[in-house]
Amino acid sequence: VQMTQSPSSLSASVGDRVTITCRASQGVSNSLAWYQQKPGKIPKLLIYAASTLQSGVPSRFSGSGSGTDFTLTISSLQPEDIATYYCQKYNTAPFTFGPGTKVDIK
């Protein structure tokens, strides 16, 4: 199963709504996670089961989707959200990551 993400990068203003999409080449049910990796830092789990927010993650982050198409939304972009975001499917091995979406502040 191949994972794709779009866009590969984006630039938005503080307070903007940001949407990142992830697509699987075959259905993965809701077995999808989202991670945030800030520059020079280790990845952080944001969302699992496509839409469940990991404990401690701000509520401006949300996930949706099932099957092959998924979305990560940041409802109001903050300066600390500058990072690369990765999706990962985990229904069966291999537990493939998407190529990432780099988010910058305009």
Add this chain to the structure above:
Amino acid sequence: DVQLLESGGGLVQPGGSLRLSCAASGFTFSNYAMGWVRQAPGTGLEWVSGITGSGINTYNADSVKGRFTVSRDNSRNTLYLQMNSLRAEDTAVYYCARRFCSGGSGGTCYWSFDLWGRGTLVTVSS
């Protein structure tokens, strides 16, 4: 503190071998499946290997099958990655990571990762 600490990275020639270790602390290691994820310089995350808590079941990416072996010693709270026949394209920071279980090890587990080490750099070059 709950943490993972990798070691064993370094410079190795193409065709060579290396064994990475990951020492776990602050949680019941044997209750959790574990994985290895790598990140080549300036690129994205690549899942490499996974192993169940008992060590009975292992999983590998196609890119490393037949060359890398994941194992664990629960008595030492340590995860390993034996890497043989190394290639230039294996150059990366290697992270060990804990499989996420909602509500703790007795809850529902997903092959996503909630605890990551700082990583160890493996460079394959002549």
